[in-house]
Amino acid sequence: MGQQPHALxxxxxxxxxxxxxxxxxxxxxxxxxxITFVNTEINHALIAAALPEGPSMMDPMVRLVSFDDGxxxxxxxxxxxxxxxxxxxxxxxxxxxxILKSHEPGEDKITCMVVDxxxxxxxxxxxxxxxxxxxxxxxAAAVAATIMKIPKLIEDGVIDADGFPMKQEMFQLxxxxxxxxxxxxxxxxxxxRETQKEIFHHLLDDDQRNRVAEFFLCNSSxxxxxxxxxxxxxxxxVGPLLTGQRLGKPVGHLWPEDRTCEAWLDQQRPNxxxxxxxxxxxxxxxxxxxxxxxxxxxxxRPFLWVVxxxxxxxxIDAYPHGFRERVALRGRIVGWAPQQxxxxxxxxxxxxxxxxxxxxxxxxxxxxxxxxxxxxVDQFLNQSYICDVWRIGSxxxxxxxxxxxxxQIKSKVDELLLDEDTRERARLLKELAQKSARNGGSSFENxxxxxxxxxxxxxxx
Numbered sequence: 257m258g259q260q261p262h263a264l265x266x267x268x269x270x271x272x273x274x275x276x277x278x279x280x281x282x283x284x285x286x287x288x289x290x291i292t293f294v295n296t297e298i299n300h301a302l303i304a305a306a307l308p309e310g311p312s313m314m315d316p317m318v319r320l321v322s323f324d325d326g327x328x329x330x331x332x333x334x335x336x337x338x339x340x341x342x343x344x345x346x347x348x349x350x351x352x353x354x355i356l357k358s359h360e361p362g363e364d365k366i367t368c369m370v371v372d373x374x375x376x377x378x379x380x381x382x383x384x385x386x387x388x389x390x391x392x393x394x395x396a397a398a399v400a401a402t403i404m405k406i407p408k409l410i411e412d413g414v415i416d417a418d419g420f421p422m423k424q425e426m427f428q429l430x431x432x433x434x435x436x437x438x439x440x441x442x443x444x445x446x447x448x449r450e451t452q453k454e455i456f457h458h459l460l461d462d463d464q465r466n467r468v469a470e471f472f473l474c475n476s477s478x479x480x481x482x483x484x485x486x487x488x489x490x491x492x493x494v495g496p497l498l499t500g501q502r503l504g505k506p507v508g509h510l511w512p513e514d515r516t517c518e519a520w521l522d523q524q525r526p527n528x529x530x531x532x533x534x535x536x537x538x539x540x541x542x543x544x545x546x547x548x549x550x551x552x553x554x555x556x557r558p559f560l561w562v563v564x565x566x567x568x569x570x571x572i573d574a575y576p577h578g579f580r581e582r583v584a585l586r587g588r589i590v591g592w593a594p595q596q597x598x599x600x601x602x603x604x605x606x607x608x609x610x611x612x613x614x615x616x617x618x619x620x621x622x623x624x625x626x627x628x629x630x631x632x633v634d635q636f637l638n639q640s641y642i643c644d645v646w647r648i649g650s651x652x653x654x655x656x657x658x659x660x661x662x663x664q665i666k667s668k669v670d671e672l673l674l675d676e677d678t679r680e681r682a683r684l685l686k687e688l689a690q691k692s693a694r695n696g697g698s699s700f701e702n703x704x705x706x707x708x709x710x711x712x713x714x715x716x717x
Contacts, residue, residue, distance in 0.1 A: 261711045262290045264354060264366045264387075266347070268374040269296040269325060269339070271510045271536040272614050273394045274303070276475045277372060278508040279497040280392060281318055287707035290364055291318045292354060296325040298333065302510040323350035334537065336446070337454055344377050351381045368710045373400065373472070376465035383468055388710050390471035393491070395613045395634045396641065397474045397481045398433060399442055401488040403459050405429055419443050419456030432483030434645050440636035471706055475617065477692040477699050480646075480685075494703040496617040496689050499596055510536060511592035517560055520588045524558050524603035530669055531598055531624075533562035534610040538631040539569050544659055546576045551665025553579060557673075558586045560604075562593050599624060606672055608652075611638040623686030625649055625678050627668055629660065648682040 263284055267277040274295065281291040295303065300322035325333070326342030333339055351369075358366040368388040371378045382389035393400045402409075408429075409415045413422050421438035428435055438444070443456040466472065475495035478485055485491060499507060521529060532552065534540075540548070545568045552559045568574040580589070595615070598604060599622040607619045608627040616638045619626055626649030628639040642649040650672050652660045672678065692699040 259365060259367070260290055261288065261368065262292065262358065262364045262366045263710065264351065264369045265291055265293045266351065266369065266371045266375060266378050267293075267295070268372040268394075269299050269333070269343070271508065272612055273372050273374065274299065274508040274510070275499050275614055276394045276495075276497050277370070277392060278318075279499045279502075280370065280473075280475075280494070282315065282502055283494075283497065283703055284370075284707055285315060285317045287704065288711070289317070289707070292358075292366065293318055293320050294351065294354070295320060295322050297322045298325065299510060303508060306509045306512045321354065323347065337451060337458075340458065343375065347375065347378060348381050351378060352385070355381070355385050355387070370473075371469070373466055374462070376462045376469075379465055379468050388712075389469045390473055390706065390710070391466045391469040393472065393474045395442075395475075396616075396638060397476045397484040397488070397491050397493060398429070398637060398641075399634045400472070400474060400491055401429060401433075401484050402436070402441065402637075403463050404488055406460055406463070414438055415441070418453045420449075420452070430483060430487045433487065434637060434640040436637060436640070442634050442637075445632040445634075445636065471709070473706065475613065477689060479688040479692055479698075480620070480641075492702050492706065493692075494699050494706065496621055496693060496699075498621070498693055499614065499618065507594075507596065509592065511564065513592050513594045514590035515594055517588055517590050517593055518597060518601070521560065521598065521601045521603045526602045527605040527673075528558050529601075529603045530555065530557055530559040530606055530608060531604050532559060532608040533593065533595060533615070534567065534629065534631065535612045535615060536564070538567070538610045540567060541569050542574045545574045547659055547662050548665065549576050549579050551660075551662035552587065553583050554662050554666040555669045556586075557669065558588075558603075559583075560588045560590070560593065560598065562591070562595075563589050564591060606669070608669075611635040611642065613638055616642065617689070620646075620648070620682075620685055620689050623679075623683045625672050625675070625682045627652060627672060646681065646685055648678055648685060650678075 265277055265281050267273045281293055300320060324346060326346040355366050369382040370390045370392055373391045373393040379389050410417055414427050415438055416422055423438060426435040426437055443459055444452050471492055472490050473494050474491045475497050476493045477495055478493055596618055599618050607624045609615050611628050611630045612635060626642045628642055628649050629652045630636045630639045643651050650668050654660050691697050694700060
């Protein structure tokens with residue numbers, strides 16, 4: 257076959273994109289690849305700082321490199337439009353330099369590229385350099401299918417030409433797919449109206465750019481989203497990727513993990529702990545944060561709660577007066593948790609989550625029921641999967657003041673933990689998800705087929 261295949265892997269610079277693409281990189285290493293993994297300088301530094309044992313933890317076949325994202329040090333990297341605009345200017349040049357350098361004597365020549373579906377302009381670099389390429393979708397396949405079928409949504413009168421809802425009722429892309437609310441389509445769940453319009457047109461453009469990729473991979477499985485893959489057969493499921501299960505290998509977290517919570521979990525009874533975590537981007541106002549704290553107190557159950565330093569908007573100490581002292585004996589609060597290890601712990605009973613796709617898959621893989629509290633983008637669709645399609649969770653329902661009350665939090669936790677049917681469905685879905693990712697499973701075989709194809713330069717049949 258010649259030289260070792262060498263993949264240039266390019267995530268969109270957000271934690272929910274870095275984590276699955278890093279795991280996909282390890283999977284490609286298992287199939288004989290060398291990897292060059294490209295992060296922005298800021299994310300590169302955060303990942304390195306989050307490694308408990310330093311850079312020595314890195315797989316020798318995975319080289320982390322970085323580039324300047326083009327934003328000034330103090331600029332807001334949560335402004336996705338500004339970040340995207342800068343990345344489109346800086347990223348292609350950086351990647352071209354990496355590819356050219358890999359052709360120098362003594363270097364391992366880059367032979368293919370795996371590009372985040374949210375950064376598809378990079379695929380043009382692969383085409384110009386004659387490299388085989390794949391796009392990788394880090395969200396549910398149903399989100400990708402929705403974007404691919406935007407012209408049909410416009411034709412059917414579900415949305416207008418700028419992506420805004422034309423109808424208030426729920427709709428289905430095709431029979432068997434989850435019901436969707438037009439107001440909760442991915443582009444309508446971020447920023448103000450002008451921002452939503454701009455994101456919508458970017459997604460339309462991205463869909464066209466992604467079509468030049470030979471493969472369109474997705475972190476999902478046939479069992480989890482069967483109707484989607486019948487409806488959009490170009491999408492190839494290779495998941496759920498088993499993030500966080502490689503001993504000693506970095507997961508791609510951008511926050512340092514507090515591993516002391518594992519020893520605390522060891523001291524709790526089996527199936528007793530409510531795990532509460534809302535990902536890396538969700539924020540609460542002070543009132544909702546306090547209501548959540550009081551709700552966890554009212555539950556009178558052990559809980560592990562991840563409270564990022566920036567979880568609460570403009571607040572130094574947002575906890576209710578005396579709360580931390582009152583719950584000290586049964587509650588554990590950390591800045592960031594080794595989530596994959598926490599969800600696999602036998603003491604954890606359920607997962608109160610923002611329903612990001614990575615968190616959803618991690619909960620499914622461990623057979624946990626969910627309490628769903630989506631924040632934005634694709635999380636409302638993921639909630640529909642959890643509660644309406646798979647029926648392994650319950651929705652938190654904001655009241656007329658857009659607040660989830662402490663009383664509702666207590667009642668939802670109590671109901672979920674007494675619901676044996678839901679827990680059984682979660683256990684069955686866990687078995688299906690794990691089977692698909694194991695040797696001989698459908699996702700494993702798809703990944704192997706993809707890896708074998710990418711090993712052959714220039715042979716693009």
